[in-house]
Amino acid sequence: MINALYFLRVKFETWKPIAKLLHFEEGSLADVRAKRRSVSANLAFRLAKIIGIGIDDLLAGKWPEPGMCPRCGYKDMRDTRTQGRERGFSLAADYGHREAL
Numbered sequence: 001m002i003n004a005l006y007f008l009r010v011k012f013e014t015w016k017p018i019a020k021l022l023h024f025e026e027g028s029l030a031d032v033r034a035k036r037r038s039v040s041a042n043l044a045f046r047l048a049k050i051i052g053i054g055i056d057d058l059l060a061g062k063w064p065e066p067g068m069c070p071r072c073g074y075k076d077m078r079d080t081r082t083q084g085r086e087r088g089f090s091l092a093a094d095y096g097h098r099e100a101l
Helices: 001-010 016-022 026-033 041-052 055-060
Strands: none
Touching: 001 016, 001 026, 001 041, 016 026, 016 041, 041 055
16 A cells, blocks of 8 residues: 555656645645654545545555556566665666656
C-alpha cells in the first residue's frame, strides 16, 4: 500500500496532486508515510479506485508490478532490478524507453 503511494509520488513528482486526487490533506499522507498514522480503509479504497484495481489486489501488493515505470507504465520483465531504489520500481530512463506522458 505504501509502495503504491510512493509509486504515484514518482509519477506526479509531488504529494500535492496525490492528496488532491485522494481527497486527503498532505499532512495526513505525510503521517501515513512516516508511520505515525495507519492506513485507513477510506484511504485504501480511494487509492484502489484512482489506480483502477481491486482493493484485494492493492492490499496484496500486486500494484505496482515489478519493473513497472512510474512515468509511463512500461514493464520490462526481463530486468526487474531496482537500480538501488528501495521501492522496487524503475524510471523510464533506466530502461531506455520513451516516456508516454
